[in-house]
Amino acid sequence: MSIVYLNGKFLPLVEAKISVLDRGFLFGDGVYEVIPVYGKYFFRLIPHLQRLEYSLQAIKLKNPLSLSQWQSTLQQLIRFNNGLDQAVYLQITRGSAPRDHAFPQKIEPTIFAMSNPIKPVPEKWRIEGVTAVLREDIRWKYCHIKSVALLSNVLLRQEAVESGAQEAILLRDGQLTEGAASNIFIVQKGVLVTPVEDSSLLSGITRDLVLELATEAGILCEERIISTKDLLQADEIWLTSSTREILPVTRLDDVQVGSGFPGVIWQQVDKLYQEYKEQVRSGLYGN
Ligand code: PDD
Numbered sequence: 001m002s003i004v005y006l007n008g009k010f011l012p013l014v015e016a017k018i019s020v021l022d023r024g025f026l027f028g029d030g031v032y033e034v035i036p037v038y039g040k041y042f043f044r045l046i047p048h049l050q051r052l053e054y055s056l057q058a059i060k061l062k063n064p065l066s067l068s069q070w071q072s073t074l075q076q077l078i079r080f081n082n083g084l085d086q087a088v089y090l091q092i093t094r095g096s097a098p099r100d101h102a103f104p105q106k107i108e109p110t111i112f113a114m115s116n117p118i119k120p121v122p123e124k125w126r127i128e129g130v131t132a133v134l135r136e137d138i139r140w141k142y143c144h145i146k147s148v149a150l151l152s153n154v155l156l157r158q159e160a161v162e163s164g165a166q167e168a169i170l171l172r173d174g175q176l177t178e179g180a181a182s183n184i185f186i187v188q189k190g191v192l193v194t195p196v197e198d199s200s201l202l203s204g205i206t207r208d209l210v211l212e213l214a215t216e217a218g219i220l221c222e223e224r225i226i227s228t229k230d231l232l233q234a235d236e237i238w239l240t241s242s243t244r245e246i247l248p249v250t251r252l253d254d255v256q257v258g259s260g261f262p263g264v265i266w267q268q269v270d271k272l273y274q275e276y277k278e279q280v281r282s283g284l285y286g287n
Contacts, residue, residue, distance in 0.1 A: 001114070002080075002114065003077070003080040004016050004077075004112065004113065004114040004115075004156075005073060005111070005112065005113040005114070005221070006018070006111070006112050007078050007108075007110060007111055007112075008111075009074065009188070010077070010080075012090060012121065013114065015137040016053060016112070017083035018054075018096070018112070018161065019096035021094060021096040021097060021098065021099065022093055022095065022096040022110055023094040023095030023097065024091065024094075024098065024110060024148055025093075026099055027101070027149075028148050028149030028150075028151075029063075029074060029093055029094045029149075030061075030089040030091055030092055030093030030094065030110070030147070030148045031052065031056055031061070031091070031092055031145065031146050031147055031148060032089065032090060032092075032146055032147075032148050033048050033051065033052050033077060033088075033089070033090050033146060034047075034087055034088070034089055034242050034243060035048045035074070035087070035088045035090070035242065036085070036086070036087055036088075036118055036242050036243065037078050037084075037085065037086040037087070037088060037115070037118070038085050038270075038277055038278075038280045038281040038287075039085070039281040039282075039283070040078070040082075040083060040283070040287070041280050041281060041283055041285065041287055042074070042078075042280075042287050043232075043242065043277070043280050044209065045071065045074070045207075046067075047208065047287060049067055049070050049071075051130075051141050051146060051203060051205065052065050052070075052090070052092075052146070054144075054203075055145045055146045056092065057171055058140075058142070058144070058145045058263075059094075059145060059147070060103070061092065061094055061245070062109075063092075064092065064109050064111055065088050065111070065125055066068075068097075071287065073088070073113065073285060074088055074113065077113055077114075077115050077233070078115050079168075080115070081116075081117065081146055082165060083113050083152050084117050085115075085117065085118045086115045086116060086117055086118055087115065087116055087118045087242070088113060088114070088115045089113065089114050089115070089116070090111075090113040091110075091111075091112045091113070091148055092109050092110065092111050092112075092114065093109060093110045093148070094107060094109060094110075095107040095108045095109045095110050096110065104184070109279075118243065119243070121244055121245055121247070125166070125247060126248075126262070126270070127144045127262070128241075128250060128261070128262075129165040129247075129248040129249060129250025129251070129257075129260075129261060129262050130165070130167065130168060130247050130248070130249055130250065130251075131164065131249070131250070131251040132160065132165050132166065132167045132168065132169045132237070132239070132249045132251070132252055132253075132254075133159065133160050133163050133165045133167075133169070133252075133253055134167050134168075134169050134171060134228075134231070134252060134253055135156055135159060135169070135170055135171070136158075136170070136172070137170035137171055137172035137177050137200070138152050138155075139152040139153065139170075140152070141199060141200070142199055143172070143177065143178070143199060143200055143201050143202060144197070144198070144199045144200075144201065144202060144203060146202060150262055153180045153181055154180075156168040156170065156180040157180040157181060159175075160180065160245045165251075166196075166247070167179045167182060167239050167247070167249075168180045169179060169184060169231070169237075169239075169252070170202055170262060171228060173283075174227060174228055175195070175200075175226065176195055176226040176227070176228075176230075176231055177195060177200045177201045178195070178200075178201040178202065178204075179239045179241075181241060182204070182239040182241040182242070182244060182247070183201065183204040183206065183207040183239070183240045184229060184238070184239055184240075185207075185227075185237070185238040185240065186211065186226060186231060186235075186236065186237050186238075187234060187235045187236035187237075187238075187258075187263060187265045187266075188230065188233070188234055188235060190219075190220065190265070191219075191220045191221070191222055192214050192220065192222070192265065192269075193220045193221075193222045193223075193224060193226060193230070194210075194211070194221075194222075194223055195223070195224070195225065195226055196202070196223045196224060196225065197223070197284035204240055204241065205242060206240040206241055206242055206245065207240050209273070209276065210240055210246060210269060210273070211223075213269055213272040213273060213276065214265075214269050214272075214285035216272075217268060217269070217272060219268070219269070230278070232250070232252070232255070234257065234258070235263060235265075236248065236257065236258050236262075236265055236266055237249040237252065237257050238241075238266055243274060245270075245277075246266065246269060246270050246273055248261075248262035248263065248266045249269075250262065254260050263270060
């Protein structure tokens, strides 16, 4: 049976209960992280915990645990699924109190974490690429916060699924922001381009690593505005996230992207990414 962490205790999932007055449930008043684990080792744990701190500060919620308390709690949690590749999900909400929009006084946050086996990226997606749909970015203006209020992301991803696609790529005022649950890159004449980090997108941990690996490999990288025209004329389009790694997009709506197959630059950077993952698994970066 799956063991989860709730407010200081490890307990079976079926016994983990929270109040219906929890502000995460009533208002989506909370933040979260998703952290991959390969073998026994976390994938970039510190950057994930730093982003958590940043999200908490942005919603004016004090981090209930120190960095070392998070590290030891999450390490204990992943031992219940010993050795498996896992995705740790953690969430902090402002806690439970009678319903009122303004923050209640003297309230304890709800802290929850669970770990599930990570679903491997389907081999077909890596060989053939995936389809994406292009949609208006209907989300709020604080997309740099990893908020649990994800209804617009949910609706956008569902639209993609109902069109037979794997992701929705989002445009705000004619400029690309990101995917419904991923960051975006395009390749234009050999240059790897991704939108500048601002409040219109999440600062992805995978995005950072891709930029690092590509730069080390001598690939020219640019962080700048990407227009609809740039997207439609791109030689390659990629989506990045902790759970889906680097996905090559080979169809956008009904139009073929580039050659219609994962591009050469994707192959080069994905190889480096897979090598990095194996180094994580071997314990090279520790926890
Ligand atoms: N989401 N942008 C959005 C809106 C996301 O939801 C995610 C990831 C990313 C990529 O971030 P990272 O590389 O740090 O995973 C970008 C996670 C996986 C989720 O919600 O399940």
